[in-house]
Amino acid sequence: MGLGELFQVAFDWQFEFEKVGLIPQKTMTATFPTRVNWKPPHERRLKMNFDGACDLKNGLSGLGVIFRDSQGVMKGAMAVPQVRKLPSRSVESLSLLHGLRFGLHVGFLSIEVEGDTLSVINSFDDLSYEGHIIDEVKSLVQSFNSCSGHFVKREGNGVAHRLAKEALKISQPFLCLESGPDWPHQCVNMDFQCEV
Incomplete structure (x- = not known):
């Protein structure tokens, strides 16, 4: 079994366990890193x-x-x-x-x-x-x-x-x-x- 097939089997099992309530369902939320930019100083500085x-x-x-x-x-x-x-x-x-x-x-x-x-x-x-x-x-x-x-x-x-x-x-x-x-x-x- 290849890595891709193994991943798919694991994903399917996780889905089945979530469906029957053996593990809680996870909500997927995308988080994006916030960009840090240079910020100007106060006036006259x-x-x-x-x-x-x-x-x-x-x-x-x-x-x-x-x-x-x-x-x-x-x-x-x-x-x-x-x-x-x-x-x-x-x-x-x-x-x-x-x-x-x-x-x-x-x-x-x-x-x-x-x-x-x-x-x-x-x-x-x-x-x-x-x-x-x-x-x-x-x-x-x-x-x-x-x-x-x-x-x-x-x-x-x-x-x-x-x-x-x-x-x-x-x-x-x-x-x-x-x-x-x-x-x-x-x-x-x-x-x-x-x-x-």
Whole structure:
């Protein structure tokens, strides 16, 4: 008996048992996963999404950060390669750190921070976590007029993820403010259009 025939026999038996009341009937309901899209920040604030990527085979890490306004317009972006093998949490933490430094440097002082690594986002409030990267993050956060951290699923962090992946392919950091190559703008436009 083949697998298809076995499946059909099992299905028929289940139907018969349900019909005579030996097992309760199951109602089939279709569930579809909900899509998580990027959501704009509050007015007069920018949203900073950050992500990290690792290429364990080649010992590389990449940091990706994107800043967008409440209209979804890119205000700044960076893709920074790291030539060393690091744990993924360290890569995510470095991405957050570099993003905050970049934001302060260019004057983005009211930001909402989103990342897809819950443990790094929770470190905003977790004073017990030790580590020089997170200690510096906590210190930098005090320099902003307004800075809050939020967890977002990977699907809502797509542009930062793409920037982190691109960082694995380059040898020098890529930084831009509003203008820059077309590909980051195209990523932002595609990402934001999913929300509208």
